[in-house]
Amino acid sequence: MKLFIQIPCLNEEQTLPAVLSTIPESIPGIDEIEVLVIDDGSTDRTVEVARAHGVTHFVRHTSNMGLARSFRDGVDYALLHGADIVVNTDGDNQYPQAQIADLVQPILRSEAEIVIGDRQTRTIEHFSGFKKAMQRFGSWVASRAAGLDLPDAASGFRAYSKYSLIRLNIVTRFSYCMETIVQAGYKRIAIASIPITTNAKTRESRLFSNIWQHMFESGSAIARVYLMYRPMALFASVSAVLAACGLIPFVRYLVLLATDSGGNHLQSLLLGIVLVITAVLSITIGVVADLTRLNRTLAEEQLDLQKLARYGD
Numbered sequence: 001m002k003l004f005i006q007i008p009c010l011n012e013e014q015t016l017p018a019v020l021s022t023i024p025e026s027i028p029g030i031d032e033i034e035v036l037v038i039d040d041g042s043t044d045r046t047v048e049v050a051r052a053h054g055v056t057h058f059v060r061h062t063s064n065m066g067l068a069r070s071f072r073d074g075v076d077y078a079l080l081h082g083a084d085i086v087v088n089t090d091g092d093n094q095y096p097q098a099q100i101a102d103l104v105q106p107i108l109r110s111e112a113e114i115v116i117g118d119r120q121t122r123t124i125e126h127f128s129g130f131k132k133a134m135q136r137f138g139s140w141v142a143s144r145a146a147g148l149d150l151p152d153a154a155s156g157f158r159a160y161s162k163y164s165l166i167r168l169n170i171v172t173r174f175s176y177c178m179e180t181i182v183q184a185g186y187k188r189i190a191i192a193s194i195p196i197t198t199n200a201k202t203r204e205s206r207l208f209s210n211i212w213q214h215m216f217e218s219g220s221a222i223a224r225v226y227l228m229y230r231p232m233a234l235f236a237s238v239s240a241v242l243a244a245c246g247l248i249p250f251v252r253y254l255v256l257l258a259t260d261s262g263g264n265h266l267q268s269l270l271l272g273i274v275l276v277i278t279a280v281l282s283i284t285i286g287v288v289a290d291l292t293r294l295n296r297t298l299a300e301e302q303l304d305l306q307k308l309a310r311y312g313d
Contacts (some may be wrong), residue, residue: 001029001108004078005087005100006036008070012091014047019089020096022051025043025215029108033079037091038074040064057081067156068179071241079165079311084157087159095157101198103159112192113164114184116150119198138218142178145226146185150193153181157196164189166307169300171219171228192260198261231293235286239279254277 005023009016016037023035036057036209039049041064050058073089077088085104089095095117106112120134135154142153154177160168168183170176184191227234247274256265 001084002032002034002082003030003085003087003104003122003203004029004034004081004083005089006038006071006074006078007089007091008067008074009042009046009050010040010064011042011044011046014050015093016046016049016091017053018093019091019097020050020055024098024101025103025217026081027101029179030104034078034083036074036078038070040066040070044075047174049229050182066173068170068176070175071176073131075160079307084162084164084310085159086162088209089157093199095107096197096203097267099157099194100159102194103157106192106194106271107159107161113161114180114189114191115159116193117155117196118152118192118193119155119157120195121152124198134215138178138215141219142181142222145230146182146220148181148185150181150189150191152193153178158286162311166304167300167304172224178218178221178289179225182222195197227289228296229293231289232286235282235289239286241284242279242282246272246279248272249275 007016007019012019022033023033027033034057035055036059037047037055039047039058041059041061047060049056052304057077059077061070061073065073074088075086085107087100087103089097089100099117103115103117105117121132124132135152139150139153143150156177164184167187167189168180170179172179181191183189210306249268253265253268253272256268
C-alpha cells in the first residue's frame with residue numbers, strides 16, 4: 001500500500017520546513033510513504049527548501065494555476081507513480097501532519113473512500129464569530145447538495161483512495177473541496193469525517209482575498225456541480241413555484257369575474273399566463289439539462305475506463 005502526501009505550495013519557504021519535518025515516516029498498514037510538492041508558480045525558495053528536506057517528487061507550474069489545478073495535477077502524478085491513497089495537506093502548516101495516520105485509517109479499514117479532517121471550526125480561536133457561522137452554513141449547504149452530513153466541507157486536509165480519485169473529475173478552477181463532495185454524494189462514494197486539531201495561524205489565506213470572495217466562489221462551485229448532476233431537481237422546483245404563483249392571478253381573475261366587480265382585469269390574466277408559460281419553459285429546460293446529464297454520465301464512464309488504463313487497476 002503506497003501513500004502519497006501532496007502539498008500544494010505558493011511561496012511557502014517559511015512554513016514548509018515545519019510541514020515536512022512533522023510528516024510521519026511510518027504508518028500502520030502503509031508500506032511506502034512518498035511526499036509530493038506541487039509548486040504553483042512560487043517565486044521564492046519553496047522548491048529548494050523542499051529538496052533540502054529530502055523531497056524528490058515535484059509538480060511545477062511556471063505560473064499560478066490555482067488550487068484546483070494543483071490538486072488535479074498532483075493526483076495525476078501520484079497515481080502515475082503507483083499511489084493507492086493520496087493525502088492532501090497545506091503548505092502553510094495549518095494542519096497537524098501527525099494526524100495523517102488517523103486520516104487514512106477509514107480507507108485502510110474499507111469504511112470510506114474519502115476522509116475529511118473536521119477542523120471543529122467552532123473551537124478555532126483566530127476564526128471570527130461571523131467566519132465560524134459562515135463555515136457552518138457553507139458545510140450545511142454542501143451537505144444538502146451532496147445528500148450527506150459533513151461538519152467541515154471546506155477542510156482541505158483529506159485522504160482519497162485510488163478508486164475515488166479515478167471516479168472524480170475536477171472542472172472548477174477555484175477549489176476542488178466543494179466540487180468533490182457533491183460529486184462523491186451523487187456517485188455514492190463513501191465519505192467519512194474525523195475530528196482534527198489545527199496549528200496556530202501562520203499567514204492569511206492566499207486562496208481568497210476575503211471571506212465574501214470565498215463564499216461566492218464556493219457557492220458558485222456548489223451550484224455549478226449541482227446543476228451538472230441534479231438539474232431536474234432544481235428546474236422542477238423552480239417550475240412548481242412559478243406554476244403556483246401563476247395560479248394566484250388566475251384565481252383573482254376568476255373571482256373578480258364572478259363577482260362582476262367591473263373592468264376586464266386582463267392584467268391578472270396576462271400575469272398568470274406569463275408565469276405558467278415560464279413554468280413550462282423551466283421544466284422543458286430541466287428535461288434538456290437532464291438529457292445532458294445522462295450524456296455526461298456516459299462520457300464519465302468512458303473516462304473512468306481511460307483512467308484505469310492510464311493508472312492501472
